[in-house]
Amino acid sequence: MFEADDIREWRDHDVVDADKKKIGSLEAVYVDTATDAPVFATVTVGMPTRRRLVFVPLTDATVGPGYLKVLWDKKLARNAPSIDVDGELPAEDEPQIFSHYGLAYSTGAAGERRLARR
Template identity: 40%
Template sequence: MQSDIDPRGLIGRKAFDGDGHRIGTVDEVYLDDATGAPVWAAVRTGLFGRDAFVPLGPSRVAADGLHVPYPKALVKDAPGFGVGRHLSPQQELRLYRHYGLAPPSAPGAPSPPGGPVGSVPDGTG
């Protein structure tokens, strides 16, 4: 993902799957606690849908929105944790596994993501 983007600039943008089909709209962006880099986005999947977390590392930002390299069905089946709260290391691990990604575990690797951009940490993470 482009590392020089403003995470707040993603909120409200459309999100698309790997085939270019619209998934939903980015509700929140979750930052790494240690680096402040954007790690996950919560995407509202439909009018009455829920928020599904998508990894930002393999995703890209384009003029029309956020493009994630996964099928819409995989995104919609992602574990749901609700939004507005800090992601725990266990929740993050479940997300990495869901998307078939290796979690950062090497020395010096980023720490688990924190709360969403603009929220007040709740101290549960």
């Protein structure tokens, strides 16, 4: 499994789907605030003048030589909710990201947000 502590080493490496089709480049990892486990990656996609960051789940992600492979299809990932390359994820947008992939969403026990960037 991809370890969040290794983000500096993996940043800018390719993120590919199960068929090894390139989705984009790894930008950051978001962890679950309750467990500190890596949950989503932000992946840089788009043309050089119109880049954005899409969110891709890290469930069962694996690393290969120079890439991070995720289970999600390239097209689904590229159509995922996104933020600007210098943007931040608003707490109210978290449920949309989970929903896009058919994943259950719930806030933390005290109502706190679910994702934090590492």
